[in-house]
Amino acid sequence: MTPVELSRTVLRAMRRAVDAGELSVAVPEAVRVERPGPGGCGDYATNVALQVARAAGRSPRQVAEVLSPRLAREPGIAGIDITGPGFLNITLAGTRGDALVRDVIGRGSCYGHVHPDTGQLAQLHVPHEVRAVVVADALRRILRSQGVLVRTTCDEAPDPDWVTVLDVRVAAYGRPPEDLRTLRPVPAPEDPLRLGRDAARWALLHPAGHDRPRVGDEHLAQRESNPLFRVRYAHARSRALTRNAADLGFESEATSGHAGGLRDQEAREAQEVLDVLTAYPRALASAARHHAPDRLARHLVTTADALLAFQHTVLPLGDEKPSAAHRARLALAEAAGTVLAGGLSLLGISAPDHL
Known part of the structure; x- marks a missing residue:
């Protein structure tokens, strides 16, 4: 409910x-x-x-x-x-700990997507500039997830390196109709290609369109101050928890017992994970409606932070035996990992299982 x-x-x-x-x-x-x-x-x-x-x-x-x-x-x-x-x-009754987690795990990368198609059509036109083309490509994916059929166009053909390195795609290029609004995010201050696909796309998509992006080496740093690292690390941790649980002889089970045996602070951390999972479809819809992939990127950071705060409660400690609560917490962590992987995919960024 x-x-x-x-x-x-x-x-x-x-x-x-x-x-x-x-x-x-x-x-x-x-x-x-x-x-x-x-x-x-x-x-x-x-x-x-x-x-x-x-x-x-x-x-x-x-x-x-x-x-x-x-x-x-x-x-x-x-x-x-x-x-x-x-x-x-x-x-x-039967709180979100079971219904929501089952829904996320059951739908996988399609959680938060709209099915069937809405019948809406959209054309996104951008200038010949690397950030604008990357934003249009991410919006194409996000709008498609919301049941919209999308056509992306550009003033000129994208540079071959943009296609090869950044995995962007446009349907056509040339002068747009006069009544078609052109998306014009603040341009990148320098060439981001040296960062590689994942870091370059994140550097261009994480800031709001009206903000000047930074394309420095901070996006390659494997430390907590780098939001992209936190998001990908949280996803990798969710996969590691599944592997470690298998080594201990148990699997996940989506029940509402995720908070069983937890202290108040830990129970609040579990609730925060549920909250961000609940909010994910709204974040997707908002990113599509406002043509703002940064809204999705920021929600993924929030999801990652919630999972990283909660993940230490998932596995049994010491001689503790796996319980129903551990299975429920593992399912919750797996659901968060599913959302992180799905959201990164819509931004055109990979989500490795090991990091």
Whole structure:
């Protein structure tokens, strides 16, 4: 159940309470559902009881106590807790730890893609400049993932080295129709080809189109300060975890037990991985809609950082035996690796299993 669906569920429960005479208040058009704050619990929380309490002539906690049993009976909700002055904390049944991870692993590199095609057509035209051509090539891949049929064109034929080294492709070249908007990202300050395909493409795609890209050796450095290294390293770690788990005699299993046996901080780290997996389709859609591959690149960095913070909890330590929780955490790490590989592929960048 997504936050939007959960918001509708809360409103439905309130309407039923009003219809039953348990509350006398105008039902708002929308309610906010978000992650619980300090002192909260469950998967989501809403302050709707505080929002309508004065109009209902009751305390927020009294309103929450009316809504709580109705919400608890809704499909997909496992439990309701009231905290603070009247916050409703919602625990989902079969939480995202199983459904989401199974979806990511099951769809593989197609997770977040739109099927079937939408029937939309797009033409991307760029000047004869290396960054513009790379951006158009990445957008072609991203838009295609969202069900759009794309044609990329350029003022002139791309330089042969751009095609050979950077693996770019355009459908045609020449003067575009006058009514066709030309994509004009800030040009690269120098030739990026010496960086090689992966680092050069990242250097040109990671900054926003209106920012001047840097094409220095920092993109080749194998250290944490290099975002490309972190993304590819996180993907390699996810694959290493699978190999190491096999050596210990267990495989992944997508269940909601990923947080079992974890301390609070570790459980929050697991939740952060789930959050970035949930947000990945929105990041893809946003990158396509705004013609901004940098949005996808930045989301991959966020995903990598979440996985690297969480990955130390996946394998058993010392004499600890593999448990269902370890299998669930491994599935979560594998799902994050799947998203990293799929996202890098859309940017035209490789995701090696060993780094």
